[in-house]
Amino acid sequence: MxxxxxxxxxxxxxxxxxxxxxxxxxxxxxxxxxxxxxxxxxxxxxxxxxNLSNITGPYFQINISPREFELLMQQRRSYRQFKSTPIEPDVLSEFISRMRYSPTASNSQALEFTVIQDQELLQKINDITIQTLTRAFNKGINPWTKPLIKLLKGQSFLNSMQRSKRKFLSKAEIAPDMITYQAPAMILIHTPSTPTGMPVHDANIWTGMATLYAELLELGTCINGFVVNAVKRNKELKQLMHIPAHHQVHSAILIGYPKIKYSNRIERKIPKINFL
Ligand SMILES: Cc1cc2nc3c(=O)[nH]c(=O)nc-3n(C[C@H](O)[C@H](O)[C@H](O)COP(=O)(O)O)c2cc1C
Missing domain, CATH: 3.30.70.20 (Alpha-Beta Plaits)
Structure with a gap:
């Protein structure tokens, strides 16, 4: 400088x-x-x-109205049914590249991306995620751990854990593709492990912005917390995804051309706000 x-x-x-x-x-x-x-x-x-000149030109006058932005946020929904049409790798590369303006803590810009389009591999990830999380649920909530959870966290906490377990296990039985939904692609967002910075937040902010941007390209997305959870517990998954051992996966998004169209806008809870 x-x-x-x-x-x-x-x-x-x-x-x-x-x-x-x-x-x-x-x-x-x-x-x-x-x-x-x-x-x-x-x-x-x-x-x-x-400096080495990072200026690419003046800012444009943007004409997206607040109302249009609000409508875009309302329009963004999770898609779990996709056309089998693959997304061209160039389209995905450009999509990820254009998302580089998403902010990162201390401007670290450390996010890395792995795009999986191989359908066999996606199915494997689906199955191993179900196995991994089923094991985790059974290990976490069983006749030995229940009294301890109740003692330490209370009955309603235990009830909510049991509900999650029941929901997950019964869905896995009736919808064996419940993780990857046969999506044509999954984007994994990861960084090298680091004692500093806020990579989880960076990845999640990126994810939020990407889901909005995808809408504008007529692509549907579904954020995937199950996969992120399973990768943390199972090294085999990380290896299958070719994620370097010293990296952590912070977020995953399924992406594809949606098979369905949402016609009706849905209301959400008015948030609680404290003004001090
Ligand atoms: C952090 C996060 C993790 C999520 N993980 C999953 C997931 O593993 N599987 C899934 O089907 N949906 C997942 N979702 C999608 C939510 O279930 C979805 O956003 C919610 O039901 C509201 O629906 P909408 O996105 O259509 O507005 C996730 C969403 C977020 C924000």
């Missing part, structure tokens, strides 16, 4: 906007803890800050 002294008008907008307090215009220094977000370049009215 260099500051062109001849161009700099000392407005110090860059100093103020810098989240890492890296810039000191008077001292003419840019500290090393710069997180490379380039807010300074973005706000500089004098074009005085240069």
């Amino acid at each position: 260099t500051i062109n002294e001849e161009k700099c008008i000392r407005c110090k907008k860059c100093e103020v906007v810098c989240p890492a307090q890296s810039l000191d215009i008077d001292a003419k220094t840019a500290a090393e803890d710069c997180i490379a977000c380039y807010h300074c370049l973005s706000v500089c009215p004098a074009d005085a800050i240069t």
Whole structure:
């Protein structure tokens, strides 16, 4: 990062906007803890800050109205029935690449992606996820653990765990494709394990944004928590997915061309808000 002294008008907008307090215009220094977000370049009215040039042009005037955005959020629903039509790898690459503007803690930009389109592999992942979670449910809730859970967490906590177990096991029996739903593709979002940063949040923010973006491309998505849960418990799954051993999978999304169309908008609970 260099500051062109001849161009700099000392407005110090860059100093103020810098989240890492890296810039000191008077001292003419840019500290090393710069997180490379380039807010300074973005706000500089004098074009005085240069680096290896990360500016790609001015921002556009965006004309999406708040109402349109709200409608887009309402329109986004989970899809569990997909056409068998595969999504072209180029379309998926471009989709993931365009999503790179999703924010990451300290601008780490550490998210990596694995796209699985091999249907046999997806079916295997489906089956192993069911086996893994069935084992976990049986290990977690059984005649020996129940009294302990009740003692430590209370009856309603135990009831809710038992309900989840019952629901999962009975669904696995009647819908053996309940994990991957024969979707044409699954995107796994992972990062190297790290003691710093907030990779789980980064991945989940990415996921939320991606599900909205997919709507605009007429692609349907379903976030998949079961797979993420199972990968944490079963190394075999991670190996099958070719996820490096030192990585953690934070999120998974099924994606494909939807077989159904949702026609009616659905209301949601009004959130509880505390103003202080
Ligand atoms: C973190 C998270 C994990 C989820 N995991 C699953 C999953 O494993 N399987 C599934 O069918 N749906 C999953 N969903 C989808 C929810 O069940 C769904 O969002 C919810 O029922 C509301 O429906 P909608 O997305 O159509 O509005 C998940 C959603 C979120 C946000």
